[in-house]
Amino acid sequence: GVLSELRSICGEDNVSVGEAIREQHGRDESVHRCCPPDVVVFPHCVEEVSALAKVCHKHRLPIVPFGTGTGLEGGVSAVKGGVCLSLRKMDQVLDLHQEDFDVTVEPGVTRKALNAYLRDTGLWFPVDPGADASLCGMAATSASGTNAVRYGTMKENVLNLEVVLADGTIIHTAGKGRHPRKTSAGFNLTNLFVGSEGTLGILTKTTLRLYGIPEAIMSAVCSFPTVQAAVDSTVQILQSGVPIARIEFLDDVMIDACNKFSSLSYPVTPTLFLEFHGSERSLQEQVKTTEDITQSNGGSDFQWALDTETRNLLWKARHDAWYAALALRPGCKAYATDVCVPLSRLPQIIVETKQDLIENRVTGPIAGHVGDGNFHCLIVLDPSDPEEVQRVHLFTERLARRALTMAGTCTGEHGGLGKRALLCEEVGHTTMQVMYSLKQMLDPKSLMNPGK
Amino acid sequence: GVLSELRSICGEDNVSVGEAIREQHGRDESVHRCCPPDVVVFPHCVEEVSALAKVCHKHRLPIVPFGTGTGLEGGVSAVKGGVCLSLRKMDQVLDLHQEDFDVTVEPGVTRKALNAYLRDTGLWFPVDPGADASLCGMAATSASGTNAVRYGTMKENVLNLEVVLADGTIIHTAGKGRHPRKTSAGFNLTNLFVGSEGTLGILTKTTLRLYGIPEAIMSAVCSFPTVQAAVDSTVQILQSGVPIARIEFLDDVMIDACNKFSSLSYPVTPTLFLEFHGSERSLQEQVKTTEDITQSNGGSDFQWALDTETRNLLWKARHDAWYAALALRPGCKAYATDVCVPLSRLPQIIVETKQDLIENRVTGPIAGHVGDGNFHCLIVLDPSDPEEVQRVHLFTERLARRALTMAGTCTGEHGGLGKRALLCEEVGHTTMQVMYSLKQMLDPKSLMNPGK
Numbered sequence: 001g002v003l004s005e006l007r008s009i010c011g012e013d014n015v016s017v018g019e020a021i022r023e024q025h026g027r028d029e030s031v032h033r034c035c036p037p038d039v040v041v042f043p044h045c046v047e048e049v050s051a052l053a054k055v056c057h058k059h060r061l062p063i064v065p066f067g068t069g070t071g072l073e074g075g076v077s078a079v080k081g082g083v084c085l086s087l088r089k090m091d092q093v094l095d096l097h098q099e100d101f102d103v104t105v106e107p108g109v110t111r112k113a114l115n116a117y118l119r120d121t122g123l124w125f126p127v128d129p130g131a132d133a134s135l136c137g138m139a140a141t142s143a144s145g146t147n148a149v150r151y152g153t154m155k156e157n158v159l160n161l162e163v164v165l166a167d168g169t170i171i172h173t174a175g176k177g178r179h180p181r182k183t184s185a186g187f188n189l190t191n192l193f194v195g196s197e198g199t200l201g202i203l204t205k206t207t208l209r210l211y212g213i214p215e216a217i218m219s220a221v222c223s224f225p226t227v228q229a230a231v232d233s234t235v236q237i238l239q240s241g242v243p244i245a246r247i248e249f250l251d252d253v254m255i256d257a258c259n260k261f262s263s264l265s266y267p268v269t270p271t272l273f274l275e276f277h278g279s280e281r282s283l284q285e286q287v288k289t290t291e292d293i294t295q296s297n298g299g300s301d302f303q304w305a306l307d308t309e310t311r312n313l314l315w316k317a318r319h320d321a322w323y324a325a326l327a328l329r330p331g332c333k334a335y336a337t338d339v340c341v342p343l344s345r346l347p348q349i350i351v352e353t354k355q356d357l358i359e360n361r362v363t364g365p366i367a368g369h370v371g372d373g374n375f376h377c378l379i380v381l382d383p384s385d386p387e388e389v390q391r392v393h394l395f396t397e398r399l400a401r402r403a404l405t406m407a408g409t410c411t412g413e414h415g416g417l418g419k420r421a422l423l424c425e426e427v428g429h430t431t432m433q434v435m436y437s438l439k440q441m442l443d444p445k446s447l448m449n450p451g452k
Numbered sequence: 453g454v455l456s457e458l459r460s461i462c463g464e465d466n467v468s469v470g471e472a473i474r475e476q477h478g479r480d481e482s483v484h485r486c487c488p489p490d491v492v493v494f495p496h497c498v499e500e501v502s503a504l505a506k507v508c509h510k511h512r513l514p515i516v517p518f519g520t521g522t523g524l525e526g527g528v529s530a531v532k533g534g535v536c537l538s539l540r541k542m543d544q545v546l547d548l549h550q551e552d553f554d555v556t557v558e559p560g561v562t563r564k565a566l567n568a569y570l571r572d573t574g575l576w577f578p579v580d581p582g583a584d585a586s587l588c589g590m591a592a593t594s595a596s597g598t599n600a601v602r603y604g605t606m607k608e609n610v611l612n613l614e615v616v617l618a619d620g621t622i623i624h625t626a627g628k629g630r631h632p633r634k635t636s637a638g639f640n641l642t643n644l645f646v647g648s649e650g651t652l653g654i655l656t657k658t659t660l661r662l663y664g665i666p667e668a669i670m671s672a673v674c675s676f677p678t679v680q681a682a683v684d685s686t687v688q689i690l691q692s693g694v695p696i697a698r699i700e701f702l703d704d705v706m707i708d709a710c711n712k713f714s715s716l717s718y719p720v721t722p723t724l725f726l727e728f729h730g731s732e733r734s735l736q737e738q739v740k741t742t743e744d745i746t747q748s749n750g751g752s753d754f755q756w757a758l759d760t761e762t763r764n765l766l767w768k769a770r771h772d773a774w775y776a777a778l779a780l781r782p783g784c785k786a787y788a789t790d791v792c793v794p795l796s797r798l799p800q801i802i803v804e805t806k807q808d809l810i811e812n813r814v815t816g817p818i819a820g821h822v823g824d825g826n827f828h829c830l831i832v833l834d835p836s837d838p839e840e841v842q843r844v845h846l847f848t849e850r851l852a853r854r855a856l857t858m859a860g861t862c863t864g865e866h867g868g869l870g871k872r873a874l875l876c877e878e879v880g881h882t883t884m885q886v887m888y889s890l891k892q893m894l895d896p897k898s899l900m901n902p903g904k
Contacts, residue, residue: 099691099796142636153634155643156608171886175861175879180792181824182605183861184594184647185878186887191607191643195636212693239551241664282734340632344551372633409627409635426637427627434623434894435638441893442886 002059006041006083009051014042014089037064037084044089046162046170046204053202054168056083062450063166065198067107067137082447085202087136093117094205095177102159102179104207107136114208123210126151130319136203142195146318149238149371150245150277151211158194162205166443170204179207192438198449200442214277218287219246219311220302222274222294223267227251227354229297230270231347234370236293238343242286246275247371248318251354254325254365254378261324262317267300272370273318274302275311321367325378328363332380335392337364337399340374341408349402350375362395373408454511458493458535461503466494466541489516489536496541498614498622498656505654506620508535514902515618517650519559519589534899537654539588545569546657547629554611554631556659559588566660575662578603582771588655594647598770601690601823602697602729603663610646614657618895622656631659644890650901652894666729670739671698671763672754674726674746675719679703679806681749682722683799686822688745690795694738698727699823700770703806706777706817706830713776714769719752724822725770726754727763773819777830780815784832787844789816789851792826793860801854802827814847825860 007015017039038061043049056063062082091108098121105114112132115124129138129145137143139161144153151157159181160174172178173189193200224230234247249272250258256268272294276286291302305311317324326334341349350366357364357377368375377399381392400410400422410422424432439446459467469491490513495501508515514534543560550573557566564584567576581590581597589595591613596605603609611633612626624630625641645652676682686699701724702710708720724746728738743754757763769776778786793801802818809816809829820827829851833844852862852874862874876884891898 097794097796099687100794101691102794142640144634148634152608155634155640156604165886169882169885171883172880173883175883178859178861178878179794180826180860181795182596182600182607182792182826184790184863185861186875186884187652187890188594188607188643188647189883189886191640195640200639212691214693235551239553239664241666279737281737285731285733338636340634342549342552342554342631343633344549374632374634407630408632409630409637411636423638426630428624430621431623431625431627431641432638433621434617434641437893438639438890441889 002055002061003039005055006039006052009048009055010041010043014044016040016042037062038081040066040084040086042086042089046090046164049085049087049090049164049202049204050168050170052083052085053164053166056447057167057445060445060447062447063202064449065107065140065202067134067140082450087134087202087204090204095179095207096121097179098123100179101210101212102207103210104160104179104205105135107134107204107206109136110134111138118210122213124213125157125208126211127154127157130322135208136206139194139206140196140198140203144369144372144374146246146248146275146315146369148369149247150243155191155194157209158190158206159209160205160207161190161193161203163193163201164204165201166445166448171201174207199439200448202448214245215279216283217245217275217277217311218283219273219275219305219314220287221266221305221314222272222302223300224270224272224294225298227270227351228347229299230272231350231370233272233294233297233299235343235346236297237290238371240289240293242289243278244274244286244290244371245277246273246315247369248273249350249366249368249370249375250318250321251350251366253328253363254321254367257324257328257365258317258321261327262313262320264313264317266303272299273314275315318367321365322378325363325365325380328365329380329382331382332363333383335379335381335396337377337379337396338374338411339399339403339408340372340411341403341406343373345406345408346370346373346375349406349408352402353377353399356395356398360391360395362392364395454507454513455491457507458491458504461500461507462493462495466496468492468494489514490533492518492536492538494538494541498542498616501537501539501542501616501654501656502620502622504535504537504620505616505618508899509619509897512897512899514899515654516901517559517592517654519586519592534902539586539654539656542656547631547659548573549631550575552631553662553664554659555662556612556631556657557587559586559656559658561588562586563590570662574665576665577609577660578663579606579609582774587660588658591646591658592648592650592655596821596824596826598698598700598727598767598821600821601699602695607643607646609661610642610658611661612657612659613642613645613655615645615653616656617653618897618900623653626659651891652900654900666697667731668735669697669727669729669763670735671725671727671757671766672739673718673757673766674724674754675752676722676724676746677750679722679803680799681751682724683802683822685724685746685749685751687795687798688749689742690823692741692745694741695730696726696738696742696823697729698725698767699821700725701802701818701820701822701827702770702773703802703818705780705815706773706819709776709780709817710769710773713779714765714772716765716769718755724751725766727767770819773817774830777815777817777832780817781832781834783834784815785835787831787833787848789829789831789848790826790863791851791855791860792824792863793855793858795825797858797860798822798825798827801858801860804854805829805851808847808850812843812847814844816847 087107090106095104129143364377364379539559542558547556581595816829816831
């Protein structure tokens with residue numbers, strides 16, 4: 001019955017059941033248990049997505065939208081089974097408006113694919129969570145990453161969305177084909193769906209803001225005697241108004257792991273990876289101000305990555321931090337915490353968290369988008385050791401509470417499965433009720449990505 | 453009954469009926485007919501606002517939140533009578549976090565009051581719609597203005613909101629007291645209420661992003677031979693990546709009106725008002741690039757406004773454009789259009805609109821935040837002349853449709869009463885349905901600012 005309905009929409013070859021599914025699913029190095037769906041379908045266009053949603057709606061089948069599966073928080077795990085909509089066959093770049101600095105893409109287009117497509121235009125899309133995620137997936141998860149300090153997160157860079165609701169209705173949050181820079185037309189539905197993690201609808205197109213490729217780019221590495229010195233420098237650089245493009249903190253354990261994993265040889269101390277974007281002249285000024293600050297905090301001379309190749313190696317090492325952490329303890333699984341606090345509280349929370357990691361013997365190298373007050377402990381643990389699992393659990397609880405006490409959030413960018421209990425504590429009971437009502441309104445049968 | 457309930461919450465002196473109301477209301481130079489409410493109350497705290505909302509909810513009385521009444525689009529007009537909540541007695545600046553670049557304010561705090569409060573901190577709040585609006589009112593209307601091209605609109609600058617819902621429930625969209633730079637915790641309720649124009653709830657606190665006051669500021673005026681030349685320059689300046697802080701277009705009619713109203717003597721031709729923010733060195737570079745572009749389009753040498761006083765006069769003249777337009781025809785009323793299109797379409801739509809104004813004898817000086825693709829025709833008309841009213845009506849319809857055809861929006865920043873019919877055309881039927889459902893969910897009795 002259902003299967004043949006699904007097949008009649010997408011064609012026989014685009015509906016997988018059984019063994020064929022396993023290939024689609026999950027980073028199996030994550031601690032989030034990966035639940036495979038019952039069926040995977042590969043629609044080709046929004047009309048097919050809408051028709052599939054209608055079938056699922058009729059039969060009350062859960063729907064799990066699937067981009068690239070690069071998220072770290074179990075967002076695509078089919079905890080209640082159901083139908084996985086893999087959107088990778090919808091992979092066209094549509095409507096590039098070079099002069100307007102925007103582009104519309106289908107959900108199978110990844111960040112890297114878009115930037116390759118843009119190569120000769122002088123434009124780029126800067127939001128960079130590390131993995132080569134799909135752009136609609138990034139919108140669904142409100143992704144941010146290393147460039148957010150300068151260019152914002154997905155929230156600031158999505159201009160319009162095409163969304164298929166749980167009942168198959170197709171909407172365009174800012175009106176079909178519209179791409180003005182600003183609008184006050186009705187409620188801001190665009191940002192309601194950005195970050196909704198597939199729980200309110202399936203994103204089938206996103207219109208994104210683009211940026212001119214900077215005239216000059218310079219990356220550098222700076223080592224510090226202490227965590228405090230590195231994070232204090234970050235706060236001061238931001239406060240000085242330097243429009244820094246990237247400022248990433250790696251603690252000594254993280255640097256050591258990256259050195260080993262990516263064959264580098266940075267000093268094993270708390271470190272900042274920095275990147276500057278601008279005109280040649282403005283870079284000189286940015287670098288001067290930044291160096292004054294790092295040196296006054298005891299930072300080393302900058303190790304420069306000036307040519308593209310060296311720069312790419314540097315950022316690849318940073319983006320491979322997850323794998324570098326995993327490699328510290330082969331056979332173990334990883335779990336990333338994701339707290340975000342106001343900038344001024346960052347030195348204190350990182351220093352305390354580092355202490356906590358050491359005292360409680362948790363393997364958790366720290367890497368963070370410190371310019372946003374956001375950092376991750378990439379915890380590596382043996383899931384078969386109940387005592388260790390418990391120690392890690394208590395550590396993450398303490399960390400989340402530490403962030404909440406400092407007026408922060410337990411989830412700066414990842415959202416996902418691990419944090420539902422803490423969300424109520426963070427936003428409050430009445431606000432949770434409004435979120436539940438929203439979910440109830442847009443997905444009354446609770447079929448969209450259930451459990452998230 | 454109701455009156456004594458309201459009085460028991462706020463105190464006798466803080467509930468006005470009859471004559472006392474008139475003083476509270478409206479810019480009566482706007483064409484939007486101003487409907488006074490039945491009662492005006494002046495609560496002192498969120499608990500009183502919540503208690504008042506509960507009384508209104510019980511008795512099914514419409515609620516109109518009122519900040520400063522400086523909006524141009526009839527947003528505070530009590531089209532169905534009811535209770536006006538004037539929030540001006542809640543006027544405290546709370547929780548300034550200098551090192552985190554954020555502050556929380558009550559709804560009676562205006563933009564200028566906040567910046568006066570911040571004077572010695574080196575920080576400021578840049579969003580500037582011209583009028584000295586209340587910051588919560590600016591959040592409610594998603595205000596933007598002359599600085600949006602550099603600093604964004606309210607949408608990008610509100611971190612958290614305290615909202616009283618129609619039934620009196622108090623929520624904090626990002627959690628009580630929280631102010632991290634980014635968060636993925638739950639749905640983005642903050643941006644659902646930003647721009648909701650008091651139709652979803654009453655904003656009783658807003659947490660705002662602050663910025664460092666730039667080291668140097670320079671303003672300049674540049675005259676152009678044609679509208680096309682001025683707008684082409686705008687597009688090219690933006691595309692060149694100059695981080696310009698303000699770029700405002702005024703057509704010949706607008707400049708003439710401003711000259712007369714503000715005792716200035718700029719050439720009566722299409723004109724750009726420009727402002728640059730940055731370090732001394734970066735300004736040189738920004739100005740050089742900008743001058744190269746304006747000169748290649750036949751623009752005049754810059755007339756500089758370098759000292760604070762001259763600069764303030766310049767921007768006061770721009771912000772007084774509404775009054776300058778009105779002064780063109782004493783005794784008439786004004787109405788501002790508010791279309792916004794993708795940047796590349798701006799030259800065409802302004803040229804066509806200018807032609808349309810002339811051909812159809814509509815008095816409508818053009819002033820616009822052209823860096824965002826947004827511009828206003830400040831139409832001055834005699835509301836007692838039905839033929840003229842009809843001509844203006846047809847003109848605004850054509851203008852809105854022109855914007856929609858060019859993938860734009862009929863309301864870049866003002867929202868409000870005048871545009872409900874066009875909204876459906878702009879966003880589409882299914883999207884309108886979602887907006888209606890949202891309204892229904894949060895305000896089932898349809899009491900919040902009805903008719904907007």
